[in-house]
Amino acid sequence: MLMELLMALAVVAAIVALAFYRASIRSWLLALVVLVPVAGIVYSISADVMQVILGMVAAIVVVMGVPFLRRKLVSYPVLMIFRRILPQLSPTEQEALDAGTVWWDGELFSGNPDWYKLIHLPKPMLSDEEEYFLEHEVEELCAMVNDWEVTHVRQDLPPEAWQYLKDKGFFGMIIPRQYGGLGFSALAHSAVVTKLASRSSTLSVTAMVPNSLGPAELLLHYGTQQQKEQYLPRLAKGLEIPCFALTGPFAGSDAGAIPDYGIVCHGDYRGQRVLGIRLNWEKRYITLGPVATLLGLAFKLYDPDRLAGGETNRGITLALIPTDTPGVVIGRRHLPLNSAFLNGPTQGKDVFIPMDFIIGGAARIGEGWRMLMECLSAGRGISLPSSATGAGKLAARTCGAYARVRKQFKLPVGRFEGVEEALARIGGNLYMMDAARLMTTVGIDLGEKPSVISAIVKYHCTERGRLVANDAMDVHGGKGICLGPSNYLGRGYQAVPIGITVEGANILTRSMIIFGQGAIRSHPYVLKEIQAAHDTSNPKRALHDFDGAFFGHVGFTVSNAVRALLFGLSNGRGIAVPPVVNERYYQKLTRYSTAFALMADASMLVLGGSLKRREKISARLGDILSQLYLCSAALKRFEDDGRPEQDAPLLQWAMEDALHRIEEAFDGVLRNFPSRIAAWVLRRLIFPLGRNVAPPSDELGHKIATLMMQPAETRERLTAGMYLPKDKEDAVGALELALHSTLECEPLQARVEEARKARGMAKVRALEELGRIAEARDKGVLKVEEAALLERDYELRRKVIMVDDFAPEELAAGGGRR
Numbered sequence: 083m084l085m086e087l088l089m090a091l092a093v094v095a096a097i098v099a100l101a102f103y104r105a106s107i108r109s110w111l112l113a114l115v116v117l118v119p120v121a122g123i124v125y126s127i128s129a130d131v132m133q134v135i136l137g138m139v140a141a142i143v144v145v146m147g148v149p150f151l152r153r154k155l156v157s158y159p160v161l162m163i164f165r166r167i168l169p170q171l172s173p174t175e176q177e178a179l180d181a182g183t184v185w186w187d188g189e190l191f192s193g194n195p196d197w198y199k200l201i202h203l204p205k206p207m208l209s210d211e212e213e214y215f216l217e218h219e220v221e222e223l224c225a226m227v228n229d230w231e232v233t234h235v236r237q238d239l240p241p242e243a244w245q246y247l248k249d250k251g252f253f254g255m256i257i258p259r260q261y262g263g264l265g266f267s268a269l270a271h272s273a274v275v276t277k278l279a280s281r282s283s284t285l286s287v288t289a290m291v292p293n294s295l296g297p298a299e300l301l302l303h304y305g306t307q308q309q310k311e312q313y314l315p316r317l318a319k320g321l322e323i324p325c326f327a328l329t330g331p332f333a334g335s336d337a338g339a340i341p342d343y344g345i346v347c348h349g350d351y352r353g354q355r356v357l358g359i360r361l362n363w364e365k366r367y368i369t370l371g372p373v374a375t376l377l378g379l380a381f382k383l384y385d386p387d388r389l390a391g392g393e394t395n396r397g398i399t400l401a402l403i404p405t406d407t408p409g410v411v412i413g414r415r416h417l418p419l420n421s422a423f424l425n426g427p428t429q430g431k432d433v434f435i436p437m438d439f440i441i442g443g444a445a446r447i448g449e450g451w452r453m454l455m456e457c458l459s460a461g462r463g464i465s466l467p468s469s470a471t472g473a474g475k476l477a478a479r480t481c482g483a484y485a486r487v488r489k490q491f492k493l494p495v496g497r498f499e500g501v502e503e504a505l506a507r508i509g510g511n512l513y514m515m516d517a518a519r520l521m522t523t524v525g526i527d528l529g530e531k532p533s534v535i536s537a538i539v540k541y542h543c544t545e546r547g548r549l550v551a552n553d554a555m556d557v558h559g560g561k562g563i564c565l566g567p568s569n570y571l572g573r574g575y576q577a578v579p580i581g582i583t584v585e586g587a588n589i590l591t592r593s594m595i596i597f598g599q600g601a602i603r604s605h606p607y608v609l610k611e612i613q614a615a616h617d618t619s620n621p622k623r624a625l626h627d628f629d630g631a632f633f634g635h636v637g638f639t640v641s642n643a644v645r646a647l648l649f650g651l652s653n654g655r656g657i658a659v660p661p662v663v664n665e666r667y668y669q670k671l672t673r674y675s676t677a678f679a680l681m682a683d684a685s686m687l688v689l690g691g692s693l694k695r696r697e698k699i700s701a702r703l704g705d706i707l708s709q710l711y712l713c714s715a716a717l718k719r720f721e722d723d724g725r726p727e728q729d730a731p732l733l734q735w736a737m738e739d740a741l742h743r744i745e746e747a748f749d750g751v752l753r754n755f756p757s758r759i760a761a762w763v764l765r766r767l768i769f770p771l772g773r774n775v776a777p778p779s780d781e782l783g784h785k786i787a788t789l790m791m792q793p794a795e796t797r798e799r800l801t802a803g804m805y806l807p808k809d810k811e812d813a814v815g816a817l818e819l820a821l822h823s824t825l826e827c828e829p830l831q832a833r834v835e836e837a838r839k840a841r842g843m844a845k846v847r848a849l850e851e852l853g854r855i856a857e858a859r860d861k862g863v864l865k866v867e868e869a870a871l872l873e874r875d876y877e878l879r880r881k882v883i884m885v886d887d888f889a890p891e892e893l894a895a896g897g898g899r900r
């Protein structure tokens with residue numbers, strides 16, 4: 083009996099070990115060859131039965147162990163089924179999938195992230211020159227811009243800010259020095275946008291767009307040498323104002339469906355008859371469109387007479403068109419939620435351009451969609467994550483100060499637990515956003531074009547930015563709502579949906595892109611399987627590749643099932659991670675990465691091609707992947723910052739919140755999974771002992787709120803890189819001064835209060851605070867200089883607390899000047 087039990091245990095242990103260590107087919111077969119005869123002896127199986135079993139084992143060993151036979155008898159039929167059920171991808175979907183590179187997302191999909199790799203990624207470091215630019219040019223530009231004046235009075239940046247942007251090379255941050263640009267790293271580019279966004283969204287969008295997906299980026303990657311030389315130096319110096327027009331009234335999220343078209347034909351250009359394209363377009367929402375001198379245009383190219391050679395239907399093509407070309411219409415403006423960056427429609431009717439206006443020349447005809455997707459892979463990881471983070475820094479800094487300065491019920495409002503909750507969310511979310519922004523720029527600077535990760539950071543920084551903006555408004559009460567020069571939050575709050583909508587609207591990004599693209603791009607085997615299935619030109623190679631990918635995939639899934647169960651039972655304890663602080667977080671992330679890999683495979687297996695339409699499942703799977711990425715970034719940030727003990731509450735909040743969200747997302751997938759049997763099995767494997775991550779505690783929230791309400795290193799690190807006006811006439815500058823003053827004056831306030839009670843000083847009402855200060859000075863409770871400090875403190879607090887009011891005529895259309 084004992085021997086039989088031991089044998090059973092040995093078999094289970096062997097299966098678990100082989101699966102856990104992702105053993106090769108050979109190792110599995112070897113185990114089979116050894117264990118089956120031994121089991122036959124231990125369980126005293128009769129010779130006849132044993133003969134049959136051994137015959138079967140031999141057949142399995144031969145079929146599975148001889149690659150030729152395995153491919154013919156197993157992989158080939160599977161490949162045929164695979165080809166039948168494989169969802170058809172449209173060319174635009176295929177190009178989106180092909181674009182960009184797989185980076186840390188690949189590790190997260192592997193179920194076993196290499197944390198050494200994460201820790202050894204370079205620390206984000208600006209060059210001296212980049213630092214200088216941020217401390218001088220960017221600082222000076224921010225000082226030039228008053229957001230109220232921009233958004234209410236002018237509906238535009240002041241002319242001197244426009245000139246400064248051009249003169250100092252802000253429009254050429256990504257253009258290499260050889261073309262007269264600043265040649266900045268992704269980190270520096272992001273730092274500039276972050277700082278500008280903490281001052282004015284109009285300013286940051288204006289500077290950001292020429293450096294994002296647009297003419298410069300496209301020319302750099304695909305332009306002909308002549309195009310580069312013609313345009314890049316002019317773009318770098320702001321002599322050309324670029325825009326890029328893809329979106330139109332009938333093609334928004336489904337941008338591949340643009341109806342705008344061009345017909346190849348002969349026409350007159352500058353007095354000469356040349357081969358060219360006659361274009362018709364109607365575009366909208368085009369940033370910088372109203373003032374652009376150089377219009378990047380996406381359109382579908384047709385060549386009915388085959389004048390350019392090749393097919394008649396040539397696909398999406400991109401061209402650069404000077405806006406003074408006859409027929410180009412620009413100039414009218416949209417008004418995107420009171421932001422004043424220039425945005426508007428453009429139309430063109432029968433506009434004739436020569437062929438060499440095509441970006442990259444005739445060789446790039448029809449490659450437009452791929453070019454756009456490739457550029458988006460990097461740019462999307464910088465622009466909106468940075469602007470959302472910049473706005474978040476402004477919100478966090480001002481909320482902490484305001485919650486300390488503003489008193490109600492005789493206490494700073496930030497001391498009330500309800501407000502503490504909001505402050506903690508602001509701090510925790512911002513910590514995560516900044517970490518994700520920084521880690522992504524590291525990847526881009528390493529040469530990655532992380533298509534899936536850029537979608538993750540775009541979505542999550544803008545969504546968390548929305549949470550931060552909402553909380554910031556609540557913390558400020560009426561002060562956040564009444565617009566005017568004293569309001570530093572309202573315009574940013576209004577602008578939140580812009581970041582949510584552009585560069586891939588967020589619902590679509592979450593529901594379709596993150597997991598949809600990730601499952602194919604970042605999964606270790608799926609893309610290989612698909613490529614093999616699509617490879618009909620060389621059947622032998624296709625079968626060979628499919629065999630490797632398919633059996634790798636099977637081993638991967640079996641391994642993840644076993645690992646998910648073991649890790650679920652130990653909650654990740656015992657998983658080997660590098661010798662770092664917070665090792666439990668790394669272990670838990672490995673646990674959830676394994677569970678995610680299993681869940682992803684199960685979803686693809688059960689739902690197949692219909693997963694594309696099951697957006698709610700796909701979105702939740704994307705949430706898990708996203709939170710795993712954000713957590714990795716937070717841990718990396720903590721290491722890069724030198725593991726500051728004071729910041730530990732922020733890291734803890736960010737991690738607990740994200741881990742909790744991961745469990746929520748798993749639970750959501752499992753509750754809604756179409757196959758209830760599969761859901762039952764998966765839940766037992768992933769949560770064998772139930773869910774166990776609680777959201778951040780109240781006590782933790784209290785610590786964060788306290789950190790945010792006092793000038794301290796943590797507050798500085800959290801808001802590092804934002805613009806901080808030093809001028810007390812500036813609303814943010816005054817608030818900073820008021821915070822310091824409040825803390826400095828608290829003991830004096832307490833002394834006056836004590837004296838008022840003890841010495842029977844005349845009772846004064848709150849409105850007469852200045853009278854009380856004077857009385858305390860006259861009665862010797864305060865020295866003259868102390869009274870002066872309190873008077874200044876009163877003035878500063880009053881300035882902070884007051885909101886703007888206007889004569890009705892000032893608010894009438896066109897009467898905005900103040």
Ligand SMILES: Cc1cc2nc3c(=O)[nH]c(=O)nc-3n(C[C@H](O)[C@H](O)[C@H](O)COP(=O)(O)OP(=O)(O)OC[C@H]3O[C@@H](n4cnc5c(N)ncnc54)[C@H](O)[C@@H]3O)c2cc1C
Nearest residue numbers: 326327328329334335367368369418584585587589590593
């Ligand atoms: C201020 C601003 C600046 C812009 N700048 C430019 C620019 O410079 N150049 C340019 O070409 N474009 C620009 N755009 C366009 C921007 O990229 C598009 O607005 C965006 O792609 C979405 O298109 P749409 O607004 O028409 O929304 P729709 O496509 O109408 O989408 C509406 C909603 O449906 C959701 N949705 C759509 N399809 C799906 C799906 N399959 N699954 C789930 N959800 C889905 C979207 O997420 C969105 O929430 C700008 C837009 C704005 C508002």
